[in-house]
Each structure stands twice: as structure tokens, then as C-alpha cells.
Amino acid sequence: MAALDGLTVAVLGGTGPQGRGLVRRWAAAGIPVLVGSRDSGRAAETAAELAEATGGDVRGLANADAAAAGDVVIVSVPYDGHAELLRSLAGALAGKVVVDCVNPLGFDQQGAYALAVPDGSAAQEAAALLPDSIVVAAFHHVSAVILNDPAIPSVDTDVLVLGEGEHRDATDLVRALAEAIPGVRGVYAGRLRNAHQVEALTANLIAVNRRYKAHAGLRVTDL
Amino acid sequence: MAALDGLTVAVLGGTGPQGRGLVRRWAAAGIPVLVGSRDSGRAAETAAELAEATGGDVRGLANADAAAAGDVVIVSVPYDGHAELLRSLAGALAGKVVVDCVNPLGFDQQGAYALAVPDGSAAQEAAALLPDSIVVAAFHHVSAVILNDPAIPSVDTDVLVLGEGEHRDATDLVRALAEAIPGVRGVYAGRLRNAHQVEALTANLIAVNRRYKAHAGLRVTDL
Numbered sequence: 001m002a003a004l005d006g007l008t009v010a011v012l013g014g015t016g017p018q019g020r021g022l023v024r025r026w027a028a029a030g031i032p033v034l035v036g037s038r039d040s041g042r043a044a045e046t047a048a049e050l051a052e053a054t055g056g057d058v059r060g061l062a063n064a065d066a067a068a069a070g071d072v073v074i075v076s077v078p079y080d081g082h083a084e085l086l087r088s089l090a091g092a093l094a095g096k097v098v099v100d101c102v103n104p105l106g107f108d109q110q111g112a113y114a115l116a117v118p119d120g121s122a123a124q125e126a127a128a129l130l131p132d133s134i135v136v137a138a139f140h141h142v143s144a145v146i147l148n149d150p151a152i153p154s155v156d157t158d159v160l161v162l163g164e165g166e167h168r169d170a171t172d173l174v175r176a177l178a179e180a181i182p183g184v185r186g187v188y189a190g191r192l193r194n195a196h197q198v199e200a201l202t203a204n205l206i207a208v209n210r211r212y213k214a215h216a217g218l219r220v221t222d223l
Numbered sequence: 224m225a226a227l228d229g230l231t232v233a234v235l236g237g238t239g240p241q242g243r244g245l246v247r248r249w250a251a252a253g254i255p256v257l258v259g260s261r262d263s264g265r266a267a268e269t270a271a272e273l274a275e276a277t278g279g280d281v282r283g284l285a286n287a288d289a290a291a292a293g294d295v296v297i298v299s300v301p302y303d304g305h306a307e308l309l310r311s312l313a314g315a316l317a318g319k320v321v322v323d324c325v326n327p328l329g330f331d332q333q334g335a336y337a338l339a340v341p342d343g344s345a346a347q348e349a350a351a352l353l354p355d356s357i358v359v360a361a362f363h364h365v366s367a368v369i370l371n372d373p374a375i376p377s378v379d380t381d382v383l384v385l386g387e388g389e390h391r392d393a394t395d396l397v398r399a400l401a402e403a404i405p406g407v408r409g410v411y412a413g414r415l416r417n418a419h420q421v422e423a424l425t426a427n428l429i430a431v432n433r434r435y436k437a438h439a440g441l442r443v444t445d446l
Contacts, residue, residue: 110388113416143445156444160427165333190430193336198427200420204383207413208443217444220428221379222366222437 003176010034010070012063012085013077015046018101021147022074022139022181023047025155027056029180034059036066053150067092072099072173074139075126079104079115082122086129094132097170099177100195101139102126103202111207114200123162123195134170136163137195138178138186140202143215147181154183157217161186162195187220226399233257233293235286235308236300238269241324244370245297245362245404246270248378250279252403257282259289276373290315295322295396297362298349302327302338305345309352317355320393322400323418324362325349326425334430337423346385346418357393359386360418361401361409363425366438370404377406380440384409385418410443 009026013019014035023033027050035050035058037043043060051058067073067089077085079102086093102122104115119125123137138161146152159178163171175186189198208216232249236242237258246256250273258273258281260266266283274281290296290312296319300308305325309316325345327338342348346360361384369375382401386394398409412421431439 110414110416114420146445162427187431188434189427191333193333194423194426194430197337197420197423200417201424203417204385204412204421205443207417208410208446211411212446214443214445216446219442219444220431220437221440221442222369223431223435223439 003173004031004180007071008032008034008069009072009074009177010036010066011074011076012036012066013075015042016076017144017148019074019076020046020050021142021144022076023058024050024054025147025181026177027051027054027058030056031180032057034061034066034070036061036063038063040065064089064092070096072097072177074099074101076101079122083125083129086126090130090132093130096133097136097173098126098130098133099136099138099174100126103140103199105203111210112203114203117196120193121195121199123192123199127192134163134167135192136161136167136170136174137192137198138162138174140198141205141218142184143217145215155181155217156183158185158187158219160189160198162190162192162198164191187223226396227254227403230294231255231257231292232295232297232400233259233289234297234299235259235289236298238265239299240367240371242297242299243269243273244365244367245299246281247273247277248370248404249400250274250277250281253279254403255280257284257289257293259284259286261286287312287315293319295320295400297322297324299324302345306348306352309349313353313355316353319356320396321349321353321356321358322362322397323349323358323360326363326422328426334433335426337426340419343416344418344422346415346422350415357386357390358415359384359390359393359397360415360421361385361397363421364428364441365407366440368438378404378440379406381408381410381442383412383421385413385415385421387414410446
């Protein structure tokens with residue numbers, strides 16, 4: 001896709017299940033990808049595995065180096081640690097499109113539930129901590145299991161992409177990143193003030209998965 | 224569907240766009256329906272129109288009489304007035320399955336947004352006000368425009384159905400009510416503590432509708 005020509009994507013938390021799955025799919029699509037991790041050794045190991053598996057251009061770096069080197073930066077880390085990581089990277093991320101994929105969830109014996117986030121959502125927290133970046137929220141509902149399964153060539157889900165109306169270029173870029181994954185469609189789904197429910201809906205998909213033994217995703221109809 | 228045999232469905236707020244659309248579809252499916260409204264005259268008028276349009280068994284009553292006469296009661300009223308109505312009907316609704324479809328949303332020049340609800344969600348508010356009823360949350364995302372359009376025979380959406388795990392009969396009943404509408408599938412999607420984000424996601428669908436000139440619904444994939 002022309003919008004992605006020449007761009008390198010950095011995935012912070014790229015050794016976790018969700019991050020790793022996105023790296024795999026983008027590498028397979030021919031997009032240069034940087035795997036970021038707290039541990040640069042683990043990042044290099046994951047990058048080598050995924051480069052080998054996909055034939056793609058994948059390198060591993062510490063999160064801070066990946067953030068500095070990436071043109072677009074995906075934040076795919078546990079919510080616990082999210083604020084601290086972004087606060088430390090505000091300088092490196094200035095001027096860039098930062099894509100927050102974080103789902104602030106708690107778990108107990110009744111399953112998953114949405115955590116209260118002081119800023120409203122992880123995406124709004126990112127926007128508050130990164131005043132010089134353009135924050136977009138996306139990739140909350142894509143099953144990590146499916147992303148990581150090379151036997152599933154096409155991923156049957158839409159990616160809801162949220163961002164401010166005046167950042168249309170950024171949300172269009174993230175829609176293009178979503179659509180670089182075969183089967184996926186990127187759908188603009190509102191401003192960051194409406195990110196909370198998109199993040200929290202992951203708890204419902206976890207309930208669906210438990211009831212139906214599925215790896216549920218979402219499609220938006222009538223588009 | 225066997226689960227629905229002999230049941231009469233009451234729709235409180237049955238003269239509003241969403242309620243009216245549900246009445247139309249259930250009447251067309253052969254389910255006896257009571258249209259409830261603050262104004263029994265308007266209820267009777269809507270009921271007569273929809274009985275004529277569908278050939279179904281539709282009667283109009285004041286909300287309180289519909290609540291008393293229905294076996295299953297759908298709450299499809301504006302959020303403003305929701306608590307007051309349910310508080311007044313707690314006796315009539317005791318022992319019944321009450322299906323809350325309410326989306327607590329605000330609107331401003333930037334579109335729709337989720338309102339903060341003291342109990343967490345309209346569905347949890349209903350459960351708190353109706354301790355002797357079984358509250359299920361469902362039908363938040365079905366387009367009223369599509370429901371009310373007789374030229375669209377099949378509705379391309381899933382209905383997310385939420386309720387407590389110990390009320391499986393009730394959530395299964397509501398899934399059957401959803402599936403009485405051609406094209407619709409009822410999908411169990413978690414407990415009421417996860418209803419907020421399902422209600423609030425309607426704000427995102429409104430943003431989708433605005434961007435894409437659509438009447439968006441949702442399908443859950445991999446089921």
C-alpha cells in the first residue's frame with residue numbers, strides 16, 4: 001500500500017503474544033519491522049525467529065531504541081507499566097504516529113473485566129503523556145493466537161481505528177497497516193474519547209471465547 | 224423457537240425508533256407483542272399500524288400495563304427517565320426477565336460519547352432497581368433504521384447478550400428472541416459488569432455511520 005512505502009514499524013512489547021503476532025504479519029507482508037522489548041537480547045531472539053519464519057526484514061532492539069528508530073510506533077505492552085514506558089519515551093516519540101493497542105483489563109474467578117483508567121482509556125493516557133505525538137488506538141481485538149498461527153493465512157476481523165478527526169492522515173495510515181494483514185479491514189470508529197469501550201470490549205470477547213471455545217474477532221456490517 | 228412458545232413480549236418505549244423496530248420484527252415472526260408507551264393512545268396507534276403492516280398480534284398499552292402483562296419485558300427507553308420508570312415498575316417486573324437495551328449516550332458537536340453511569344451501566348442500574356427480576360442486556364447495536372425498513376428482510380448483525388452466569392436460561396431466552404429476527408444471531412458476551420462497554424460502543428457505531436454513511440452492525444467472527 002502506497003501509504004506504507006518506506007516506513008519502518010516499531011512494535012514496543014514485540015516479544016509478547018499480541019506484539020509478536022503483529023510483527024509476524026507485517027514482516028510477512030514485506031514491511032520492515034523493529035521488535036522492541038525491555039530486554040534487547042529477547043528482542044533480537046524474537047526478531048531472528050520471525051525473520052526466518054517470514055523471510056521478512058525484522059530486527060530486535062531495546063524498546064527505547066526501537067521507539068527512536070521506528071517511523072510508526074506500536075505500543076503493545078501490558079497496561080501495568082504502560083504509563084511508565086511512555087513517559088520515558090516521550091522525547092523519542094515526538095512527531096510520530098503512536099498506535100496504542102493496550103487493553104486495561106483485570107481478571108478474577110469470574111473472568112475478565114475492564115479496569116478504571118484515570119484518563120478514561122489507555123489511549124487517552126498515551127495522548128496525555130505524549131503531547132508531541134499523534135496517538136491512534138487500534139488492534140485491540142485481533143486474536144494473538146490467530147495472528148501467531150502461520151496455518152491461518154487470512155485473519156477474519158476488522159480493526160477499529162480511533163483518533164482525533166484532525167488526524168485523518170494518521171488514522172488512514174493505521175487503517176493501511178491493518179489492511180496489510182490479509183483478511184483484515186481497518187474501520188475508522190471515532191475519537192479517542194470513545195476509546196475506553198473499544199479497549200474494554202476485549203473483556204466481552206474473552207467471555208465469548210470462554211463460552212464458545214473460539215478466538216473471536218469483530219466485523220462491522222453494512223460497510 | 225420452542226423457548227418462545229406461548230410467551231408475550233412487552234416492549235416499554237415501543238413507540239420509539241428502536242422499540243418500534245423490535246416490535247415490528249417480532250410481530251412479523253409470529254410472537255405476540257405489547258407496545259408500551261407513556262401515552263397509551265400513542266401505544267395503541269403504533270400497535271395498530273404494526274399489526275396491519277405485519278399481520279401479527281400487536282396491542283398497545285401504557286408502560287405499566289404492558290410491564291404487568293408481558294412475560295418478557297424489553298426496556299427500550301431513553302436513558303433520561305430509565306431509572307424513574309424502572310423504579311416505578313419494580314413490583315410489576317418481579318419474577319420476570321427484563322431485557323435492557325438502553326445506551327447512555329451524550330451528543331455534542333463532535334458526535335456521540337458515553338455518559339458516566341453511577342452504577343456502571345444502564346443494565347447494572349436496572350439490576351439494582353429490580354432486585355426481584357432477572358436483568359439481561361441486549362439489542363444495543365441493532366440499527367433502528369434497518370429494523371423499521373420492511374424492504375430489508377434479513378438483518379445482518381449479531382446481538383450481544385449479557386447476563387449473570389447463573390441466569391443461563393434467561394440469556395438463552397434472549398438469544399432466542401434475537402434469533403427470531405431473520406439474519407440475527409444471539410451471542411452470549413459476558414456478565415453485566417461488562418455491559419458498560421457494550422452500551423457505550425454504540426457511540427463508536429454512530430461515528431462509523433457518520434464516516435461511512437452506513438447503518439453499521441457487528442458480527443462476531445470465529446463462532
